[in-house]
Amino acid sequence: MEVLILGTDINSYYMARCYHELFHKKVTLIGQTPMAFTDYSNICDVHCYKNLYDSDLTFRKILIDYASSKSEKILLIATNDHYVTMLINNRRYLSKYYDFNYPTKSIVQSFLLKEIFYDKYKNKGLDFPQTLIYDCNSRKNEKCNFKYPVIIKPSDGVAYHELDFNDQRKVYKVNDEFEYKDSIRKIKESGYKGKLIVQEFIPGDDTYLYECVLYLSTKGKAQVASFAKVALQEHTKTAIGNSTIIVNGYNNLPGSEEVVKSLKTFLEKIKYTGFAIADIKYDQRDKKYKVLEINPRHGRGSYYLTSLGHNLVKYFIDDIYYHQEKKFIWLKNKYVLSFVPKIIIKKYVNDVEFKKEIFKLIKEKKISNPLQYSGDKNLKRKFYLLLRKINYFKKYKNNHF
Numbered sequence: 193m194e195v196l197i198l199g200t201d202i203n204s205y206y207m208a209r210c211y212h213e214l215f216h217k218k219v220t221l222i223g224q225t226p227m228a229f230t231d232y233s234n235i236c237d238v239h240c241y242k243n244l245y246d247s248d249l250t251f252r253k254i255l256i257d258y259a260s261s262k263s264e265k266i267l268l269i270a271t272n273d274h275y276v277t278m279l280i281n282n283r284r285y286l287s288k289y290y291d292f293n294y295p296t297k298s299i300v301q302s303f304l305l306k307e308i309f310y311d312k313y314k315n316k317g318l319d320f321p322q323t324l325i326y327d328c329n330s331r332k333n334e335k336c337n338f339k340y341p342v343i344i345k346p347s348d349g350v351a352y353h354e355l356d357f358n359d360q361r362k363v364y365k366v367n368d369e370f371e372y373k374d375s376i377r378k379i380k381e382s383g384y385k386g387k388l389i390v391q392e393f394i395p396g397d398d399t400y401l402y403e404c405v406l407y408l409s410t411k412g413k414a415q416v417a418s419f420a421k422v423a424l425q426e427h428t429k430t431a432i433g434n435s436t437i438i439v440n441g442y443n444n445l446p447g448s449e450e451v452v453k454s455l456k457t458f459l460e461k462i463k464y465t466g467f468a469i470a471d472i473k474y475d476q477r478d479k480k481y482k483v484l485e486i487n488p489r490h491g492r493g494s495y496y497l498t499s500l501g502h503n504l505v506k507y508f509i510d511d512i513y514y515h516q517e518k519k520f521i522w523l524k525n526k527y528v529l530s531f532v533p534k535i536i537i538k539k540y541v542n543d544v545e546f547k548k549e550i551f552k553l554i555k556e557k558k559i560s561n562p563l564q565y566s567g568d569k570n571l572k573r574k575f576y577l578l579l580r581k582i583n584y585f586k587k588y589k590n591n592h593f
Contacts, residue, residue, distance in 0.1 A: 193509060197257075198431045199271035200238060202531075206562035207269055208236045208497040210505040213498070213567070222258065229563065232573035245274070252282040259289035267290040267508055268457040273304055274350050276489050291512050293410050293466045300488045306347040308389045309485065316461070317454045319480045321473075326388040328380050329358045341367045343392040345374055348386035357382040357459070361433050365393060367371050394473045398425050398541045402448075402481065403438065403474040404455050405494050409511045412455045415501040415518040416502055419448055419560075420493075423550060424532065429585055433471070435493045436584075437537060439550060440500065441526035444468055447474075452522060467504070469494060476562055495562035496529040528559040532584045540541065541587050 195211050197204050200223035211219040212235040220237045224244040239258075243250050254276055259266055268290040269509035270276045279286065280297045294300070302308045314320060320418045322338060325347070344364040346352035353362075357378070364375045379388065394400070401422035408414050423437035442448060453471050469553045471484040490504055498504055500523050512518040528550055530537065541547045553559060559567055563577055 193513075194245065194266045195269065195505065196258065196266050197269045197271060197422070198221050198275040200225060200230045200240065200513065201489065202229050202324055202563065205229040205236070206498075207232065207271060207505060208233070209495070209562065209565050209568070210479070210498050210503050211377045212565075214359075214503060214505060214509075216567075222254065225478070228573075228576045232570050232576050233568055234570045235565070235568050244276075248278065248281050251278050252285045255282075255286060255510035256289055262289075262591065266290050267505075267512065269505070269508065270294065270489060273487065273489070274353075275381055276300060277304065284298075293508055293512055295464050295466055295488055299462060299464060300321075302352060303486050303488045304348070305386075306345070306349075306389045306485065310389070313458070316458050318458060321394055321475075321482045321484065322392040324390040326390050328384055328386060328388060336369070336372055336390055337381070337522045338390070338392045340369075340372075341365050342372065342378075343389075343391045343393050345389050345391075346379070346384065347389050350386055351386055355382050355384060359499045361432070374518070382438060393580055394475045396474065396476060397542055398422050398540070399424065399546055400474045400476070401435075401492060402442070402474065403435065403493070404452055404470045404472060404478065404578060405491060405497060406456060406459060406468050406512075407507045408459055408465050408468070409517070411464055411517070412460055412465055413514075414460055414520050415507065416497065416523065417452055417456060417519050418497060418500075418523045419443055419452050420496065420529075421546070423537065423543075423546060424588075426587070435491075435529075436532045437530045437541070438493045438496065438527065439526065439528050439546075440496050441524055443522070443524045447479065455486075456520070456551075467494070467507075493529050493531075493562070496527050496560070497523065498508075499529070499560045500525050526553055526558060530559060530561055533581050536584055536588060568574055 197207050204221055218235055218237050222239050226240050230238050241254055250312045270279045280294055280300050302312050310320055310323045366372045368373050403420050406414055408419045420438050420440040421442040422435045426432055426434040426436055467490040468486055470486045472481050473484055475482050488538045537550055
């Protein structure tokens with residue numbers, strides 16, 4: 193089975209690991225920038241092209257040139273929003289050479305452009321935070337009517353992350369009107385032309401965050417779902433929102449069953465296909481789970497599904513090539529996925545009972561780090577992962593959200 197993974201980051205590595213666990217073979221990755229996650233690896237064959245993002249024409253030429261030398265169609269897996277966008281933009285050209293399962297262009301755009309997402313799906317059975325859309329092209333200064341602190345984030349994350357400017361953040365948490373206006377000014381001056389999402393800040397630390405991963409077949413039927421509680425997320429400016437410790441199996445919390453069912457129903461109703469990951473925050477004020485966003489792909493920490501016996505790459509293969517109509521399963525086993533050392537868990541997870549639960553699961557060996565794989569014996573990689581662990585001490589000490 194020939195597989196090509198688009199990307200070179202953490203997501204790309206653990207998808208390569210999923211493939212390697214299935215077939216015990218190297219997998220090819222194509223990306224724009226070499227990254228240590230995959231470059232220092234014995235299970236990845238990495239090809240980087242600086243011009244990969246230049247245009248749709250360049251992107252599809254590189255992929256078609258690669259596929260033309262193969263005797264059969266290749267399973268194509270995209271690992272971030274940019275690659276998903278380019279893949280679906282070139283669907284009709286690539287489908288001759290590749291098999292893949294991603295939603296339609298209109299669905300992808302409605303998820304990735306947040307101003308469309310919150311407006312289009314506001315009455316579709318999901319709860320959202322209070323939201324204001326700010327147009328960076330308008331001279332009119334839209335006032336914020338929410339109580340501070342508030343959250344500011346780009347509606348078009350793909351366009352925003354192509355920029356590079358001082359104090360650029362993935363998400364801005366602002367505490368007063370001065371910070372609100374100053375943050376918007378910096379974003380506008382950076383050259384960002386899209387819209388901004390301004391939202392009420394839902395009270396609570398990282399442990400109020402949850403994620404739900406689902407896979408929907410090429411026929412639009414949900415086959416698997418998880419519901420995991422976040423213990424910690426990254427706290428650096430450009431990585432906030434990426435989980436570093438996630439615990440699956442928080443299924444008996446009041447309202448958890450309803451939110452998983454509503455996401456499953458919603459995605460099936462709009463005829464979604466492929467992996468999706470919903471970022472959610474529990475609002476203790478009204479006892480509701482508020483959907484912050486849904487990404488049209490697997491997430492940075494979705495590897496725990498594989499640890500629970502549900503290999504992510506195998507879902508694509510069983511669906512696309514063997515047309516298996518699997519009965520829907522909600523994975524309810526408790527399991528920890530962690531990118532950080534245990535001392536970080538001990539020091540920075542504030543919820544005492546949750547922390548005890550995590551260490552109990554660790555003692556039972558119900559834990560994995562997607563980057564630490566016994567089948568990948570590259571010494572340079574092991575040294576890199578050690579340095580990365582050490583760097584987490586500095587990250588959490590110096591950054592707070």
